[in-house]
Amino acid sequence: MSTSEIDRQWTTRLRRRAVGKIPPEKMMPDTQPSYVSSWIYVFGVTTISALIVVIGTGCILALRGPTWWHGSDIGHFVNSLHLWSVEIFFFSMVVHLWGKYFMAAWRGGRAMTWITGMFLFLASIVTALTGYVSQSNFDSQWISTQAKDAINSSGGGAYFNLLNFGQMLMWHIVLLPLVLVFLVAVHVVLVRIKGVVPPFEDSPSASHE
Amino acid sequence: MGPMLFAALVPLNHPDYYFHWHFIEISAANAIVIGLMLVTFVAALLLPFPGRRRRKENR
Numbered sequence: 001m002s003t004s005e006i007d008r009q010w011t012t013r014l015r016r017r018a019v020g021k022i023p024p025e026k027m028m029p030d031t032q033p034s035y036v037s038s039w040i041y042v043f044g045v046t047t048i049s050a051l052i053v054v055i056g057t058g059c060i061l062a063l064r065g066p067t068w069w070h071g072s073d074i075g076h077f078v079n080s081l082h083l084w085s086v087e088i089f090f091f092s093m094v095v096h097l098w099g100k101y102f103m104a105a106w107r108g109g110r111a112m113t114w115i116t117g118m119f120l121f122l123a124s125i126v127t128a129l130t131g132y133v134s135q136s137n138f139d140s141q142w143i144s145t146q147a148k149d150a151i152n153s154s155g156g157g158a159y160f161n162l163l164n165f166g167q168m169l170m171w172h173i174v175l176l177p178l179v180l181v182f183l184v185a186v187h188v189v190l191v192r193i194k195g196v197v198p199p200f201e202d203s204p205s206a207s208h209e
Numbered sequence: 210m211g212p213m214l215f216a217a218l219v220p221l222n223h224p225d226y227y228f229h230w231h232f233i234e235i236s237a238a239n240a241i242v243i244g245l246m247l248v249t250f251v252a253a254l255l256l257p258f259p260g261r262r263r264r265k266e267n268r
Binding site: 037038039040042043087091094095098099 | 242245246249250252253254256258260
C-alpha cells in the first residue's frame with residue numbers, strides 16, 4: 001500500500017487528528033499543577049469512583065434480579081451497596097459542583113466542560129429517578145405515582161411513563177447509563193485538553209501582604 | 210445480630226421527621242445530608258492536603 005493510500009485511510013486520519021488534539025502525555029499526564037494539591041480538587045474523581053461502584057453493583061443486581069435483591073442477605077447487601085454508592089456519587093458531585101462554581105471553572109475556554117458537567121448532573125437525576133421507580137417495592141410504587149403527575153404536567157408523559165415499569169427499567173439500565181458514561185468520557189477528555197482550571201489571581205493588595 | 214443492632218441504633222420504621230419554616234419544608238434526612246455536604250465543602254477548602262509542603266520544598 002502506498003503512502004498516499006495510507007494517508008487517505010479514515011483510521012489514519014482519525015488517529016492523527018486524535019493524537020494532535022490530545023497527545024498521550026496530555027491525556028495521561030505525569031504531573032498536575034501545584035494548585036491541584038487541595039482537597040477541593042478530589043471530588044470529581046470521587047464522583048467517578050462512586051459511579052464505577054454504582055455500575056458494578058448494578059450489573060450484579062441485573063444478573064440476579066428483584067427476588068434475589070429483596071429476598072436474600074447478600075442481595076440486600078449488594079442492593080445497599082448500589083444505593084449508598086449512589087449517595088456518595090451525588091454527595092461528591094454536589095461538592096464538586098460547588099467547588100467549580102466558586103472557582104468559575106468555565107474560565108479559559110472551559111465552557112463546554114462546564115456544560116457537559118451540567119448535563120451530567122441532569123442526566124444523573126433522571127437515572128436516579130428511574131432507579132427509584134425500578135426497585136419493585138412499595139417505595140417505587142409511591143414514587144412513580146407521585147412523579148407521574150410532574151411528568152404529565154410537563155407534557156412528557158406520553159414518552160416517559162413513570163408507571164411503565166419495563167420502560168423505566170430499560171431507561172435505568174441501558175439508555176441512561178450509556179448517556180452518563182458517554183458524557184463522563186467527554187467531560188474528562190475536555191478537562192485533559194484544557195487542563196484543570198487555575199485559581200483566581202491574588203488581588204494586588206493581597207500580594208503585598 | 211448485625212442488622213438487629215443497626216436497627217436498634219437507627220430506628221427507621223416510622224414516618225420521616227420534617228422541618229417546617231415558612232414555605233420551606235425539608236425532611237431531617239435531606240437536611241442532614243445537605244449539612245454534611247456544606248461541612249465537607251468547607252473542610253476541603255481549609256484542611257491541608259497531604260504532601261503539599263513537600264511538593265513546595267521540591268520546587
